[in-house]
Amino acid sequence: MAEHDIDKAVAPKRRRSKGTSLTLRDVARLANVAPITASRALNTPEAVSEEILQRVRAAVERTGYVPNLLAGGLASRRSRLVAAVVPTITGSVFLETVQALTDTLAASGYQMMLGQAGYAGSREDALLEAIIARRPDGVILTGIMHSTLARRRLVASGIPVVETWDLTPNPVDMLVGFSHEQLGAAVAHFLQRRGRRHVASITADDERAIRRHAAFAAAAESLDIAGGAVAQHVVPAPSTVASGREGLRVLLARAPGIDAIFCSSDMVALGVLSEAQALGIAVPERLAIVGMGDLALSRDLQPPLTTVRVDGTLIGDTAARYIMQRAEGRAVEQPIRDVGFTIVERRTT
Amino acid sequence: MAEHDIDKAVAPKRRRSKGTSLTLRDVARLANVAPITASRALNTPEAVSEEILQRVRAAVERTGYVPNLLAGGLASRRSRLVAAVVPTITGSVFLETVQALTDTLAASGYQMMLGQAGYAGSREDALLEAIIARRPDGVILTGIMHSTLARRRLVASGIPVVETWDLTPNPVDMLVGFSHEQLGAAVAHFLQRRGRRHVASITADDERAIRRHAAFAAAAESLDIAGGAVAQHVVPAPSTVASGREGLRVLLARAPGIDAIFCSSDMVALGVLSEAQALGIAVPERLAIVGMGDLALSRDLQPPLTTVRVDGTLIGDTAARYIMQRAEGRAVEQPIRDVGFTIVERRTT
DNA sequence: CTGAAAGCGCTAACAC
């Protein structure tokens, strides 16, 4: 070792070609301090004398220095990066959550990476590998991560994880969500109280929606408001207005007597509503409609839609906070949290 | 130097505390090759013998090794990270673009960071600093980046930039968009051809929307289909169905004779449509409505909405490709690209 | 409160 280094002292040093970027060293030199002191001035200003703080800040100002967080992350083992996984971006009910996530994280100096897993779950493994490769300080999953390999890897990586929009008996790590089963049952009871006696459902082909509808159907049947068995129609995810329209027609053909439909999303519900109007079916007199998600426009269209509201902002906010607490070594008080849901009654019931 | 190193050879070596993560070295050791060879096997498999490739892959398999891209990015000066900036996520017309971006990038091993600049532009500077700190291989801007400081920094950073959804005479770097002026004028001509003689507009308070409407108004006035000056109503961004409803009432009060309204988004147009139906105004007979954005539901509601479609997927796709080409040192053939727009005529005109 | 040294985990550059 020593020999080699003597060698080095003699041979001319090689430099990496591109090396012209502005670094902490340049700033430190300008401020007449050691690099580490400049680093402290930027990261823990309270640990540095007022005078040095001024000098470093001036140097940063003068040079337009922007720290390299790749390097910082590598050295500190904290990337200040958080990955969020959604099934798909467009038409997603998770948008509000993603927005809250981004905002809350940004406010504390974290950045969000967004990945799409796809509804089929085909890209989950590859996506997760790409995520882990960045060494994020946390991963937030909206919806289910099906792949067991992916789940195992996540656990093995030791990265804090928050699963959201669901409650499962065995979460990977932390959890902020609500019970889709309770939700489905609550809608059945709600419709029963409103005097409906022949309920049906239209559901997107996605795991959580299906669980909501199973619970809805079970409750409806035990309340005897299903006319025997609940008529159910499955449409492909992601759900659209068009599938709602189609769904109403299918359901009506199969069970003309239905007087209420629970839809797995507001989009579907809007389709049902629109088709009902086109067909001259009075809403809510002859047919009640309940959506899910409480989109902004659901309140503003005619008639305003009764729907189930989930506080996506609260979920995102909480998830972000959980991750940051973990990243900063603090304990998370209530790592499994049920945020519940609300049935927002408007004029379609 | 040599002295110091002799010193070091005597003193016991300090190790960083946490150091238990699985690294390329471990994989290399297992495969009985040098770290750089393992690196090559993973990154440029064609540069390595078949036998070594097998051994390295086996070692990766056995250990579950996931490369650390923070380290890789730092060493290679290529982060394989691309930042996308949107004004806001929820209710954004850019979602389709973001989706395409994510997909196209992921397919080539890039990841997307998403940032929200806010419509007010208040967070732009901070956001941009956070972005540059990650040393992304590219930045994609949807909508305008107002802050000149931010723009200057972006240029200074040397990071490839694609601005989208607009055409400006002096882009920061690359550009994929369309002319809002042409669009506004095209809608005026379209309405004129459809026999409208007294057009008005409702526009969100956002820079591009305002430019569309200015062009619309100018064209309408010169075509003499404005009843003098175009009645115009401004609503706050982001636009909602509620502002559309309100807009129609305001406009009707101010100019009862109007027979067509150009809205700055489909959401607003939907609100106008809904309010018109509530008011008993026949659409399109007495009032024509044109939206902008072609949301999925615009086609499926009753009556289907006439709107202006922009291919957000094409924009996202193209932008992603441009960035990757630059990152890989290839030239971009047509770095300023107009993707145009289409007026989709449906039943509200 | 400030600094010197030693890496974080990887790859570019240069040998052989």
Next chain:
DNA sequence: GTGTTAGCGCTTTCAG
């Protein structure tokens, strides 16, 4: 083809 060496730009550790 494969290996050696020297960093990438930062922060941790240890020492004053």
